[in-house]
Amino acid sequence: MTGIVARRFLWLVLTLWAVFTVTFFLMRAVPGGPFSTERKLPEITERAIAAKYRLDDPLLSQYRDHLGAALRGDLGPSFSQLDYRVGAVIAEGLPKSLLLGGVSLLLALFLGGMAGWASALRPRSLLDTFVMGTSSLGLALPNFVIASLLVMGVAFPLSAIPVAGWGGARHLILPSLCLSLPYAASIARLLRTGLLEACSEDWFRTARAKGWSRGEALRRHALRPGSIAVVSYLGPAAAGILTGSLVIEQVFAIPGVGSHFVQAALDRDYPLAMGVVLLYSLLVGTFNLVADLAVLAIDPRGANASGGAE
Amino acid sequence: MSGKSKSVLAGTAVALLALGVLGPPGRTVPSGTVVVGLGGDPSSLDPGRVTSVRDGRLVRALFEGLTVADEETLAPLPGCAATWSVSPDQRVWSFELVEGLRWSNGDLLVAEDFRRSWLRLLDPREGCPYAHLLWCIEGARAYSEGRGDREAVGIATPTPTRLVVRLETPLPHFLALTSSFPLVPVHGPSVEASAGSALTAPSRLVSNGPYRLVERSLRERVAVERNPHSHRAAEVAVPRIEYLATESATTTLNLFLSGEVHWATAVPTTILTRLVEDPRLADACTPRPHLESAFYRVNVTRPPFDDPRVRRALSLAIDRRVLCQEITRCGEQPAATFVPWPAPALAVLAPGATPPFPEYDRSVAPASGGARHASEVAPEDWGGLLHDPERARALLAEAGFRVPGRREGAELPGFEIHYSASPLHQRVAEWLQERWREELGLEVRLRRSEGKSAIAEQRRLDYDVSRSSWVADYLDPMTFLEIFHSSAGPNRTGWADAEYDRCIEEAGRKPGGEERNRLLAAAERILLERGPIIPLWYGVTTTFVSPRLEGLGANALDQQWPARFRWTEERP
Numbered sequence: 001m002t003g004i005v006a007r008r009f010l011w012l013v014l015t016l017w018a019v020f021t022v023t024f025f026l027m028r029a030v031p032g033g034p035f036s037t038e039r040k041l042p043e044i045t046e047r048a049i050a051a052k053y054r055l056d057d058p059l060l061s062q063y064r065d066h067l068g069a070a071l072r073g074d075l076g077p078s079f080s081q082l083d084y085r086v087g088a089v090i091a092e093g094l095p096k097s098l099l100l101g102g103v104s105l106l107l108a109l110f111l112g113g114m115a116g117w118a119s120a121l122r123p124r125s126l127l128d129t130f131v132m133g134t135s136s137l138g139l140a141l142p143n144f145v146i147a148s149l150l151v152m153g154v155a156f157p158l159s160a161i162p163v164a165g166w167g168g169a170r171h172l173i174l175p176s177l178c179l180s181l182p183y184a185a186s187i188a189r190l191l192r193t194g195l196l197e198a199c200s201e202d203w204f205r206t207a208r209a210k211g212w213s214r215g216e217a218l219r220r221h222a223l224r225p226g227s228i229a230v231v232s233y234l235g236p237a238a239a240g241i242l243t244g245s246l247v248i249e250q251v252f253a254i255p256g257v258g259s260h261f262v263q264a265a266l267d268r269d270y271p272l273a274m275g276v277v278l279l280y281s282l283l284v285g286t287f288n289l290v291a292d293l294a295v296l297a298i299d300p301r302g303a304n305a306s307g308g309a310e
Numbered sequence: 311m312s313g314k315s316k317s318v319l320a321g322t323a324v325a326l327l328a329l330g331v332l333g334p335p336g337r338t339v340p341s342g343t344v345v346v347g348l349g350g351d352p353s354s355l356d357p358g359r360v361t362s363v364r365d366g367r368l369v370r371a372l373f374e375g376l377t378v379a380d381e382e383t384l385a386p387l388p389g390c391a392a393t394w395s396v397s398p399d400q401r402v403w404s405f406e407l408v409e410g411l412r413w414s415n416g417d418l419l420v421a422e423d424f425r426r427s428w429l430r431l432l433d434p435r436e437g438c439p440y441a442h443l444l445w446c447i448e449g450a451r452a453y454s455e456g457r458g459d460r461e462a463v464g465i466a467t468p469t470p471t472r473l474v475v476r477l478e479t480p481l482p483h484f485l486a487l488t489s490s491f492p493l494v495p496v497h498g499p500s501v502e503a504s505a506g507s508a509l510t511a512p513s514r515l516v517s518n519g520p521y522r523l524v525e526r527s528l529r530e531r532v533a534v535e536r537n538p539h540s541h542r543a544a545e546v547a548v549p550r551i552e553y554l555a556t557e558s559a560t561t562t563l564n565l566f567l568s569g570e571v572h573w574a575t576a577v578p579t580t581i582l583t584r585l586v587e588d589p590r591l592a593d594a595c596t597p598r599p600h601l602e603s604a605f606y607r608v609n610v611t612r613p614p615f616d617d618p619r620v621r622r623a624l625s626l627a628i629d630r631r632v633l634c635q636e637i638t639r640c641g642e643q644p645a646a647t648f649v650p651w652p653a654p655a656l657a658v659l660a661p662g663a664t665p666p667f668p669e670y671d672r673s674v675a676p677a678s679g680g681a682r683h684a685s686e687v688a689p690e691d692w693g694g695l696l697h698d699p700e701r702a703r704a705l706l707a708e709a710g711f712r713v714p715g716r717r718e719g720a721e722l723p724g725f726e727i728h729y730s731a732s733p734l735h736q737r738v739a740e741w742l743q744e745r746w747r748e749e750l751g752l753e754v755r756l757r758r759s760e761g762k763s764a765i766a767e768q769r770r771l772d773y774d775v776s777r778s779s780w781v782a783d784y785l786d787p788m789t790f791l792e793i794f795h796s797s798a799g800p801n802r803t804g805w806a807d808a809e810y811d812r813c814i815e816e817a818g819r820k821p822g823g824e825e826r827n828r829l830l831a832a833a834e835r836i837l838l839e840r841g842p843i844i845p846l847w848y849g850v851t852t853t854f855v856s857p858r859l860e861g862l863g864a865n866a867l868d869q870q871w872p873a874r875f876r877w878t879e880e881r882p
Contacts (some may be wrong), residue, residue, distance in 0.1 A: 032762025039363065041439055044455045048437030079530065083352035092528045151564060163564040166530055253556040255529035262473030268762055
């Protein structure tokens with residue numbers, strides 16, 4: 001187990017370095033500089049700004065300096081938020097994104113878990129058809145469409161639910177619902193499939209033969225093997241909820257880090273774009289690692305296979 | 311369901327509730343607060359570093375310059391300066407500050423604060439984007455370019471309340487410049503202490519305007535409250551203003567419709583035309599003239615656009631009335647000049663309003679040839695002045711190209727319309743593509759570029775015909791015309807005309823008056839007859855304002871002075 005963690009950690013570090021390098025050169029290869037605007041500044045002012053942010057240094061020397069600073073945890077000043085350093089921008093937004101993502105993930109687990117369980121309990125029933133039909137819809141609809149529908153159908157008629165903004169639990173209702181629905185749909189389908197597969201095993205039929213109800217047998221024998229797929233899905237789901245939140249953050253005006261993801265690139269804010277890309281890479285890597293470890297904890301048989309695959 | 315399963319489910323539900331309820335701190339907006347949808351975060355709250363209209367809105371709440379602009383006419387009114395005078399040769403300005411001015415922390419504000427702030431703006435190490443606004447001051451440009459001495463800059467403070475400024479040459483709009491946001495004073499000790507990157511904490515931002523900073527949260531809001539130390543504190547009617555950093559214009563509109571935003575400065579352009587026509591929003595949105603000229607640049611370094619007849623033909627083939635009525639549809643008016651809003655065009659949108667440059671009597675170059683004074687054109691004829699497809703075809707034929715209905719001449723090579731990504735720009739480009747194909751038989755392709763890339767491509771002259779617009783920096787026709795001087799940075803067309811340059815340079819040396827206007831009008835005529843532009847329309851301001859919010863002026867730059875806002879609790 002320790003070996004797996006060490007190897008995965010090493011891969012994560014290498015991945016982050018690769019992401020840093022690719023982002024650094026890609027950003028600078030895009031036409032248009034951070035301070036180029038419709039109003040052309042006098043040459044002298046442009047040179048002074050370039051010198052101030054050391055944009056006039058040779059590219060490789062900039063790369064070396066930025067990599068060194070990043071290793072020390074300093075990503076430099078933001079080029080679009082001139083009063084902030086990148087670390088401060090992320091420190092302000094990340095807790096809000098994590099809160100929204102956390103609530104959404106729990107909501108997805110809760111809704112998806114309930115729906116998947118209910119479907120598996122009575123497969124091919126009316127309820128099952130309804131749940132699977134709804135989940136297909138949830139997967140097919142992009143979350144900004146769900147968001148618009150909810151704003152029109154819920155927020156405008158009910159004045160207690162705000163159309164957008166940040167500032168209280170009620171501001172979390174619509175965005176977390178929008179964010180969680182597609183993931184709840186996936187979780188419901190994965191759980192249902194996992195449970196039904198388990199139902200076809202001999203030990204499940206033995207349990208039923210002993211006189212246990214279907215629900216009791218599912219809970220006692222099928223839940224653990226049937227939920228492995230769900231647990232391994234949670235890693236990418238958690239990362240997806242966080243990266244997917246950039247659309248929802250825009251639509252509901254959530255002051256998280258998601259909105260910087262696109263805006264920093266459009267503004268050619270090299271340091272901020274770098275900060276956000278590294279942050280998301282780190283989160284994706286970490287969530288996947290945690291999910292893999294959780295799967296191993298549920299089903300230790302995978303430890304060797306998983307270790308071999310690395 | 312067993313106890314274990316129940317506890318898992320219950321645990322998830324409880325965690326959800328706990329996160330939801332205890333998560334973000336609840337907040338209520340204090341009564342009487344005006345909420346403004348700013349359309350995004352300000353790039354900075356340091357007046358020396360900001361450039362955008364959005365930043366300017368906050369600077370005008372937090373700081374006050376020597377003068378403040380009248381909310382209707384933009385004429386300079388006393389601000390920190392109670393009175394001023396100018397020498398007979400129009401080169402030495404003397405400002406007498408209001409007695410007892412104070413910063414928001416209680417420190418005394420003196421003339422030296424202005425001097426130090428302006429020198430900071432000019433400091434070559436600071437790289438302040440608007441430093442060039444002060445290049446009109448003696449010795450300022452040399453200092454700003456690292457060639458001169460700081461002490462040689464012509465700004466003096468003979469007494470603590472007197473600021474004396476010596477200009478290189480007379481500048482008619484110098485007084486108006488003193489109300490622009492980069493020229494407000496900044497509090498020396500706090501700027502030095504912040505080392506240029508920490509004006510984020512409300513406790514550190516010391517300002518001198520009608521409001522002071524009380525909250526700043528990135529991507530969320532900037533909140534300001536009445537500054538008790540301001541000499542205008544008694545005039546300020548709205549105790550608190552919150553500027554929301556909501557970026558999505560659609561979300562801002564939703565917040566406006568639900569009553570949570572009272573002034574939406576950014577509106578969704580894709581559905582704007584429908585919103586403007588919506589009777590429920592009729593009270594909230596009145597398109598007003600904006601000092602903006604929308605046009606296409608033509609790259610004169612690429613044949614066949616090096617021939618002025620080809621450029622003129624492209625311009626004459628367009629019916630701008632149709633463009634404004636069917637494509638832009640928000641009150642924009644057809645442009646037949648580059649300097650926006652001459653009287654006949656203004657009369658259509660805002661009958662009775664005073665044109666932004668009442669003394670500037672420019673001539674237009676109508677399709678029919680010759681020159682006419684703008685003031686002689688009837689409002690109903692204005693839109694069609696530059697529309698004459700027949701003449702456009704004749705010009706192309708004269709230039710040696712084949713046109714529909716003729717067999718002679720060379721085929722005009724196909725070209726590209728270059729535009730930055732936006733639904734409106736896309737629609738306009740498609741419409742022009744169709745017009746040029748129909749009227750002149752031209753093969754036109756479209757090339758869309760993302761915002762900053764589009765600017766970079768324009769600078770490299772990597773385009774044939776490119777979408778552009780220009781908004782006035784100050785209230786003078788020169789703010790438009792100077793950009794096509796052959797040495798001007800924003801020219802970006804490769805066009806150079808010695809006569810045009812001479813008119814602009816000579817006008818720049820005149821203190822004002824008829825002769826200066828005549829030179830500027832001559833320059834504009836050259837620009838229209840053989841210049842590198844295809845004028846399209848004069849812009850409008852479309853913001854949504856709650857009928858309960860009063861005090862917003864109808865000026866041509868949409869500059870608002872928050873100290874004059876009034877809020878009525880009940881809808882009148």
